[in-house]
Amino acid sequence: MSLDFGPAVALSCRECGARYDLGPSFACLECFGPLEAAYDFGTVTRAQIETGPASIWRYRSLLPVPADVATKPNMNPGWTQLVKAGNLGRALGIRSLHVKDDSGNPTHSFKDRVVAIAVEAARNFGFHTLSCSSTGNLAGAVTAAAARAGLDACVFIPADLEQAKIAMARVFGGRLIGIDGTYDEVNRFCSELIGDPLGDKWGFVNVNLRPYYAEGSKTLAYEIAEQLGWKLPEQIVIPIASGSQLTKIDKGFKELIALGLVEDAPYKIFGAQAQGCSPVSAAYKAGHDVVQPVKPDTIAKSLAIGNPADGPYVLDIARRTGGAVEDVTDAEIVEAIQLLAATEGIFAETAGGVTVGVLKKLVENGTLDPEAETVVLNTGDGLKTLDAVSSIAEPTAVIRPSLDAFRAI
Amino acid sequence: MSLDFGPAVALSCRECGARYDLGPSFACLECFGPLEAAYDFGTVTRAQIETGPASIWRYRSLLPVPADVATKPNMNPGWTQLVKAGNLGRALGIRSLHVKDDSGNPTHSFKDRVVAIAVEAARNFGFHTLSCSSTGNLAGAVTAAAARAGLDACVFIPADLEQAKIAMARVFGGRLIGIDGTYDEVNRFCSELIGDPLGDKWGFVNVNLRPYYAEGSKTLAYEIAEQLGWKLPEQIVIPIASGSQLTKIDKGFKELIALGLVEDAPYKIFGAQAQGCSPVSAAYKAGHDVVQPVKPDTIAKSLAIGNPADGPYVLDIARRTGGAVEDVTDAEIVEAIQLLAATEGIFAETAGGVTVGVLKKLVENGTLDPEAETVVLNTGDGLKTLDAVSSIAEPTAVIRPSLDAFRAI
Numbered sequence: 001m002s003l004d005f006g007p008a009v010a011l012s013c014r015e016c017g018a019r020y021d022l023g024p025s026f027a028c029l030e031c032f033g034p035l036e037a038a039y040d041f042g043t044v045t046r047a048q049i050e051t052g053p054a055s056i057w058r059y060r061s062l063l064p065v066p067a068d069v070a071t072k073p074n075m076n077p078g079w080t081q082l083v084k085a086g087n088l089g090r091a092l093g094i095r096s097l098h099v100k101d102d103s104g105n106p107t108h109s110f111k112d113r114v115v116a117i118a119v120e121a122a123r124n125f126g127f128h129t130l131s132c133s134s135t136g137n138l139a140g141a142v143t144a145a146a147a148r149a150g151l152d153a154c155v156f157i158p159a160d161l162e163q164a165k166i167a168m169a170r171v172f173g174g175r176l177i178g179i180d181g182t183y184d185e186v187n188r189f190c191s192e193l194i195g196d197p198l199g200d201k202w203g204f205v206n207v208n209l210r211p212y213y214a215e216g217s218k219t220l221a222y223e224i225a226e227q228l229g230w231k232l233p234e235q236i237v238i239p240i241a242s243g244s245q246l247t248k249i250d251k252g253f254k255e256l257i258a259l260g261l262v263e264d265a266p267y268k269i270f271g272a273q274a275q276g277c278s279p280v281s282a283a284y285k286a287g288h289d290v291v292q293p294v295k296p297d298t299i300a301k302s303l304a305i306g307n308p309a310d311g312p313y314v315l316d317i318a319r320r321t322g323g324a325v326e327d328v329t330d331a332e333i334v335e336a337i338q339l340l341a342a343t344e345g346i347f348a349e350t351a352g353g354v355t356v357g358v359l360k361k362l363v364e365n366g367t368l369d370p371e372a373e374t375v376v377l378n379t380g381d382g383l384k385t386l387d388a389v390s391s392i393a394e395p396t397a398v399i400r401p402s403l404d405a406f407r408a409i
Numbered sequence: 410m411s412l413d414f415g416p417a418v419a420l421s422c423r424e425c426g427a428r429y430d431l432g433p434s435f436a437c438l439e440c441f442g443p444l445e446a447a448y449d450f451g452t453v454t455r456a457q458i459e460t461g462p463a464s465i466w467r468y469r470s471l472l473p474v475p476a477d478v479a480t481k482p483n484m485n486p487g488w489t490q491l492v493k494a495g496n497l498g499r500a501l502g503i504r505s506l507h508v509k510d511d512s513g514n515p516t517h518s519f520k521d522r523v524v525a526i527a528v529e530a531a532r533n534f535g536f537h538t539l540s541c542s543s544t545g546n547l548a549g550a551v552t553a554a555a556a557r558a559g560l561d562a563c564v565f566i567p568a569d570l571e572q573a574k575i576a577m578a579r580v581f582g583g584r585l586i587g588i589d590g591t592y593d594e595v596n597r598f599c600s601e602l603i604g605d606p607l608g609d610k611w612g613f614v615n616v617n618l619r620p621y622y623a624e625g626s627k628t629l630a631y632e633i634a635e636q637l638g639w640k641l642p643e644q645i646v647i648p649i650a651s652g653s654q655l656t657k658i659d660k661g662f663k664e665l666i667a668l669g670l671v672e673d674a675p676y677k678i679f680g681a682q683a684q685g686c687s688p689v690s691a692a693y694k695a696g697h698d699v700v701q702p703v704k705p706d707t708i709a710k711s712l713a714i715g716n717p718a719d720g721p722y723v724l725d726i727a728r729r730t731g732g733a734v735e736d737v738t739d740a741e742i743v744e745a746i747q748l749l750a751a752t753e754g755i756f757a758e759t760a761g762g763v764t765v766g767v768l769k770k771l772v773e774n775g776t777l778d779p780e781a782e783t784v785v786l787n788t789g790d791g792l793k794t795l796d797a798v799s800s801i802a803e804p805t806a807v808i809r810p811s812l813d814a815f816r817a818i
Contacts, residue, residue: 144754167802173751178804189810342582345553383792393576395587401598
């Protein structure tokens, strides 16, 4: 089998640095640490990138994908809008604020980014079935990408998800298996399945393809920097589920600096959780280096991972960059969804309510500098979590079609 | 008041050609025909366009907007994906098929395109409130755009719309008035309101701002041609609600030819309706030049306009270009939604089921040439019409988190 992962040349252990050949492996044989892609980038210029497509493939020379990736059937996610959020900034007292709005992706969450990379890995390894454990958004992203790429799909979710996420994961034609249990139980089940002959030739995007998959989150860092005019933001607020997205955005910023694509300037990374599933925030506030698992209970189901794999790395990054980790209540999440919608015309899912709610809290408690260039992430779409705004899901008034009736209200 | 509509220099009557100064007018004083924007384009080159932003504003020199439009707070819609639909093409027996997927717009329908132009007109005329009659998608697009632009919003809908569309229209903070009646009754009500002091300083995007608003649909034509490599498709399937979108795509193609931006090659335009609201299709099949209004009864609510203003123009265009108008049943709409999803990973709303269903029917009955370069439009998002797929909105199976349980299924 001839593999082509473009600039990626090996897998390396994030804990002990041991190197492995590129393959469908995810844990270090020496220390059980997580494996991640290691690169030999060569020279990459702004001009090369700027002439690329309006998708994550403009950064293909920084990702574990072949050079001709854009010619194959895939979802072409990314290059979503970085919205200059003047109204929200004024409402919160922040001088310069942008919202990176990933609801513009094909299945309306940032998951399309990571799945697109995993599809290439699945092709490389000759897998016929794409799979995952998911809190919902990932299931839709995987089944859609599999349909487009001509792969089978079989995805696993907690059985109690939002109806919109279930419909979206089913409509693309793959098998959708509900598990009676939490996301963490779904995840453990998938790890067992990989070791079983049943799961042979299956690519679990967030398990045995994770070292490739996770790299997709770096594209958020690249896009934000390029869209700011090849400049890093001074502060960024990122949601925490497994914590992988946050650690990869940090990795992306560091790569841009190392490659000379942006000036080496300090940036602060802030993590955002829902109070009903805030193990990383709790550890941050208690000064701990490790994360104590919790049983999630929050409307922010896409962030409801009680045992976040990258928790310790998130704590390290927040502390090293001078950021913080904070959490908000379900009521604050709903309030923040409405604030973002009414000020910027962006309808976020609950995860976006978490980041905007945390942004507000961090300004109010003086942790975030209102004078610094700030970016906040919206990673999903309000249409998938309609229950959060069910209290306003009806007309202001219902009238007969007459001017008199309208005057009366 | 100094107006800046860029290359647009006047309004002209589509019936009698009478010209008027640019203003918030929509009907000819001579013959009551509809007014539309008239331009003095000057020279426009491919290179100029290609260096523009990844939004409809790359075509600002072909639209009634000021040159600095992209610097103002607006939704920046457009430049959505033209998906090479190899799987769907194979399923239908079409050699080269693309799906223009407008669910990628900010509020996930093509309406963001037309509203963005209307916002600039509202600013030009000093209107403080943005309004519309809507079957749902437009309401969300208007309230979102108003929030971003800092305008008030008051929108009118039939009271029985899908919950997702109602939630989306409310969350952005404007007033949402449900009307006990059909869309056509809502529309008539809005026309009355414009003549009333209550509606003073209100910009009704699809009434008194319609000559500007409607031009936004031309951007679909421009994008499709540019994304095909500056070439017109040979066949295109377009949904019909009021018929405005179809007539403006024809106008856009003709402008590209006149400006020398594409080769002057023939193209056929096909219109698609739901059988439960198919006045244009009925007139086409009967050989009539006028359209007999109907009372809509279909799941394709975004196309449920029983008295389509541009119906006669649609008939003319379909006949002149060698196209046709066809309709499909609600069952065929649902089947087509699932076909598009399972083959291409695109989750369309019912309107997308209409176009794909009609595409299938036109191939099967020999009206559409399977060898010709074909484009089909998806103008909206499946998440807004979940009821259409409610029969599959549950997991394939629900099991305990164990390999034995998985083996058992």
